Amino acid sequence: MNYFIKQYKNSINQEICSINLPSSKSESNRLLIMNALSGEKITIENLSSARDTQTLIRLLKNEKDLNTFDVLDAGTAMRFLTAYFAVSTKKEVVITGTERMQKRPIGILVNALKSIGAEISYENEEGYPPLRIKSFQKQTSSKISIPGNISSQYISALLMIAPSLPQGLEINIEPPVFSKPYIDMTLGLMQLSGIQYSQNDYLISIKHQNYQESKQSVESDWSAASYWFSIIAQSEIGRKVFLKGLKSKSFQGDNVIKDIAKDFGVSFQFQENGVLLEKTDIVRKKTLKLDFKKCPDLAQTVLPCAASLNIDLEMTGLESLRIKETDRISALQNELSKFNCQLTEPEKGTWKLESSIFTAKENIEIETYEDHRMAMGFAPLALKTGIQIKDIEVVNKSYPSFWEDLELFGFDLIEQ
Numbered sequence: 001m002n003y004f005i006k007q008y009k010n011s012i013n014q015e016i017c018s019i020n021l022p023s024s025k026s027e028s029n030r031l032l033i034m035n036a037l038s039g040e041k042i043t044i045e046n047l048s049s050a051r052d053t054q055t056l057i058r059l060l061k062n063e064k065d066l067n068t069f070d071v072l073d074a075g076t077a078m079r080f081l082t083a084y085f086a087v088s089t090k091k092e093v094v095i096t097g098t099e100r101m102q103k104r105p106i107g108i109l110v111n112a113l114k115s116i117g118a119e120i121s122y123e124n125e126e127g128y129p130p131l132r133i134k135s136f137q138k139q140t141s142s143k144i145s146i147p148g149n150i151s152s153q154y155i156s157a158l159l160m161i162a163p164s165l166p167q168g169l170e171i172n173i174e175p176p177v178f179s180k181p182y183i184d185m186t187l188g189l190m191q192l193s194g195i196q197y198s199q200n201d202y203l204i205s206i207k208h209q210n211y212q213e214s215k216q217s218v219e220s221d222w223s224a225a226s227y228w229f230s231i232i233a234q235s236e237i238g239r240k241v242f243l244k245g246l247k248s249k250s251f252q253g254d255n256v257i258k259d260i261a262k263d264f265g266v267s268f269q270f271q272e273n274g275v276l277l278e279k280t281d282i283v284r285k286k287t288l289k290l291d292f293k294k295c296p297d298l299a300q301t302v303l304p305c306a307a308s309l310n311i312d313l314e315m316t317g318l319e320s321l322r323i324k325e326t327d328r329i330s331a332l333q334n335e336l337s338k339f340n341c342q343l344t345e346p347e348k349g350t351w352k353l354e355s356s357i358f359t360a361k362e363n364i365e366i367e368t369y370e371d372h373r374m375a376m377g378f379a380p381l382a383l384k385t386g387i388q389i390k391d392i393e394v395v396n397k398s399y400p401s402f403w404e405d406l407e408l409f410g411f412d413l414i415e416q
């Protein structure tokens with residue numbers, strides 16, 4: 001199904017709208033794996049409604065009865081379950097996913113796991129899911145060296161299983177390290193679950209130990225919050241929204257959106273229960289330099305928003321976008337060009353977005369490429385012109401109530 005989105009309904013909600021964000025899928029999926037490794041010692045409150053989390057819950061709950069585990073399009077579930085089964089399964093299992101998941105690389109993680117004794121083979125193409133995993137016999141090494149520039153999820157997966165290994169694990173991350181806040185999140189949540197580790201720059205050592213009994217509550221999702229920063233950035237001065245459940249201190253690196261959006265004229269104020277956003281200023285800067293190395297998931301929020309505000313961007317750290325739910329670089333290039341904005345890579349590793357000629361024709365159709373962030377990143381452009389978003393169900397991966405929340409704020413959504 002598609003949605004045609006018009007700016008606001010006739011009866012625009014002038015009161016401050018309060019949004020119940022989904023809770024973090026990244027935190028939820030880590031806690032679920034740690035709980036499974038601990039023998040169910042972790043009580044988790046506020047698990048995410050995201051499909052990625054609901055899928056992992058279902059697979060872990062039915063672990064005894066299943067032989068094939070289909071993670072659909074959940075990258076974290078794919079990578080975390082691979083490591084989890086590699087060290088804990090008592091039977092032979094197969095892990096698979098969507099067609100796109102079968103094109104997302106996993107060879108680096110598989111090689112690392114094999115190097116410590118895991119038995120894993122590829123069902124189809126070498127380096128890609130589906131994988132067949134046999135039960136772990138003996139740890140053959142306690143040291144791993146792994147590249148940090150492809151996906152941090154491989155490293156998080158290895159960190160979480162490290163305490164369960166008889167000899168523990170020493171992980172050397174080869175720089176450059178992309179998505180580092182996600183590695184810090186893993187270590188932070190492990191620490192809250194009673195795990196001790198030592199870290200010396202890129203070297204992390206974890207001895208054999210048990211996860212401890214603990215109670216943990218998942219925070220609201222900052223990546224989901226980012227779309228609201230974009231909406232407020234593109235609204236008239238004085239427009240506000242209250243985002244429930246966000247705190248000033250977070251494990252989620254995507255909370256950097258609050259700082260990025262300052263240049264988009266959005267101010268924020270943390271209150272007891274969340275954060276209040278307000279459009280307080282006109283946009284002053286014509287060009288911004290941004291590095292997405294620590295926050296790749298924000299790219300699809302920030303680029304369309306900057307385009308509509310006529311801010312040119314010079315960017316680094318976009319490399320990992322090519323292997324996510326879709327090739328996000330080409331998806332962004334295609335859809336931004338419909339607004340007359342060009343995203344180019346003049347030098348390897350440096351991207352430019354030209355926004356000064358942003359033009360919003362009526363009824364632009366946005367393709368979403370089976371990628372939730374394409375739908376949510378472009379939807380706020382309805383504040384500029386009526387737009388049509390294709391395949392609206394994609395948002396379920398991380399933010400199932402996204403469209404209802406837009407309506408609550410006052411957007412007019414028409415099914416097409």
Ligand SMILES: O=C(O)C1=C[C@@H](OP(=O)(O)O)[C@@H](O)[C@H](O)C1
Nearest residue numbers: 026076151152153179182297320
């Ligand atoms: O560990 C995580 O929860 C995630 C890590 C990031 O992936 P990469 O490490 O592959 O960049 C991010 O893009 C993804 O949405 C969630």
Ligand SMILES: C=C(OP(=O)(O)O)C(=O)O
Nearest residue numbers: 073074075076297324325
């Ligand atoms: C990249 C993402 O997720 P994953 O890699 O877990 O599929 C995302 O949610 O933007």
